[in-house]
Amino acid sequence: xxxxxxxxxxxxxxxxxxxxxxxxxxxxxxxxxxxxxxxxxxxxxxxxxxxxxxxxxxxxxxxxxxxxxxxxxxxxxxxxxxxxxxxxxxxxxxxxxxxxxxxxxxxxxxxxxxxxxxxxxxxxxxxxxxxxxxxxxxxxxxxxxxxxxxxxxxxxxxxxxxxxxxxx
Amino acid sequence: xxxxxxxxxxxxxxxxxxxxxxxxxxxxxxxxxxxxxxxxxxxxxxxxxxxxxxxxxxxxxxxxxxxxxxxxxxxxxxxxxxxxxxxxxxxxxxxxxxxxxxxxxxxxxxxxxxxxxxxxxxxxxxxxxxxxxxxxxxxxxxxxxxxxxxxxxxxxxxxxxxxxxxxx
DNA sequence: CGCAAATATATAACATGTTATATAACGTTC
DNA sequence: GAACGTTATATAACATGTTATATATTTGCG
Numbered sequence: 001x002x003x004x005x006x007x008x009x010x011x012x013x014x015x016x017x018x019x020x021x022x023x024x025x026x027x028x029x030x031x032x033x034x035x036x037x038x039x040x041x042x043x044x045x046x047x048x049x050x051x052x053x054x055x056x057x058x059x060x061x062x063x064x065x066x067x068x069x070x071x072x073x074x075x076x077x078x079x080x081x082x083x084x085x086x087x088x089x090x091x092x093x094x095x096x097x098x099x100x101x102x103x104x105x106x107x108x109x110x111x112x113x114x115x116x117x118x119x120x121x122x123x124x125x126x127x128x129x130x131x132x133x134x135x136x137x138x139x140x141x142x143x144x145x146x147x148x149x150x151x152x153x154x155x156x157x158x159x160x161x162x163x164x165x166x167x168x
Numbered sequence: 169x170x171x172x173x174x175x176x177x178x179x180x181x182x183x184x185x186x187x188x189x190x191x192x193x194x195x196x197x198x199x200x201x202x203x204x205x206x207x208x209x210x211x212x213x214x215x216x217x218x219x220x221x222x223x224x225x226x227x228x229x230x231x232x233x234x235x236x237x238x239x240x241x242x243x244x245x246x247x248x249x250x251x252x253x254x255x256x257x258x259x260x261x262x263x264x265x266x267x268x269x270x271x272x273x274x275x276x277x278x279x280x281x282x283x284x285x286x287x288x289x290x291x292x293x294x295x296x297x298x299x300x301x302x303x304x305x306x307x308x309x310x311x312x313x314x315x316x317x318x319x320x321x322x323x324x325x326x327x328x329x330x331x332x333x334x335x336x
Numbered sequence: 337c338g339c340a341a342a343t344a345t346a347t348a349a350c351a352t353g354t355t356a357t358a359t360a361a362c363g364t365t366c
Numbered sequence: 367g368a369a370c371g372t373t374a375t376a377t378a379a380c381a382t383g384t385t386a387t388a389t390a391t392t393t394g395c396g
Contacts (some may be wrong), residue, residue, distance in 0.1 A: 008221075019235075025182055067184075239385085342392080347387085363372080
């Protein structure tokens with residue numbers, strides 16, 4: 001077995017480490033979404049959630065809301081348009097802006113997700129790290145150890161918290 | 169100004185959030201590296217560090233050490249070969265394995281980095297989050313706020329900790 | 337021994353982020 | 367009101383991760 005250098009190097013590799021854990025978490029979240037039979041990608045959800053919360057938004061506002069660059073938002077909104085979850089129309093007062101809104105199908109997806117998938121994901125992630133405390137490097141180590149011990153999807157059921165049964 | 173949904177949604181979007189902060193941190197780290205005039209990418213460093221710590225490693229061991237998949241390791245090692253920082257040769261006992269070692273140039277880079285760049289990065293990241301404590305969502309919020317207040321590269325000098333001058 | 341299964345690496349195809357730049361619409365100034 | 371700078375979105379090119387699969391060894395077994 002080889003040493004995990006990214007973990008060993010601590011603050012020096014914190015960027016890599018956060019990204020790595022984030023990617024892992026998002027992939028695991030995707031499993032929960034797929035299990036629920038919803039045909040959407042984890043990374044597309046925040047866009048729908050943003051519109052659901054704030055009402056129709058432009059591409060630029062969506063990029064800001066989700067924290068990515070504008071070309072990234074343009075691409076994801078293109079996918080959601082393709083999938084029929086959102087509609088897009090030029091703003092009345094400014095033809096440069098495109099207002100993106102939830103379609104009926106998109107609103108249904110959001111409503112259904114709010115009732116089922118999102119609470120399940122949030123509960124699983126809370127089970128994973130809701131009780132943690134202390135320096136960030138220690139929390140990240142605990143998260144990695146716990147994910148290795150019991151994947152996120154197994155934490156998304158109704159069997160209650162698993163945190164205490166796992167490594168620090 | 170638009171609401172940051174990924175932050176608002178908390179545990180539900182923790183994967184996206186970690187990835188986003190990790191990407192940001194790594195991009196900021198790249199600035200510190202570039203400022204030092206070293207022609208290398210932040211994501212390539214962990215591979216060099218792994219070999220420096222453990223001695224020559226195979227592609228598969230490097231993938232494990234750095235925590236990515238084997239094809240990703242193959243690609244990055246290809247780049248480092250191209251740059252002349254590593255050498256690769258088939259293992260004597262098993263022709264399938266390729267042992268990757270630091271070249272003289274690579275060892276020099278590592279030695280130089282250990283003396284200058286790495287301590288600077290580690291200090292900057294420690295300045296950013298070394299004093300944090302408490303629930304992970306709060307720490308992440310503090311990290312984002314602090315990065316917005318003072319970018320990582322401005323924390324990499326000898327002017328001491330800035331944490332207290334910033335939010336949260 | 338000889339062949340099938342397993343293992344290590346390489347390659348292809350794709351996902352999703354970025355930066356740089358093109359294009360179209362708006363707004364300001366002389 | 368025409369020209370020029372600014373802003374919003376789209377597109378291109380690239381970076382770097384992934385999964386699936388091909389290829390070349392090695393290992394194990396009848």
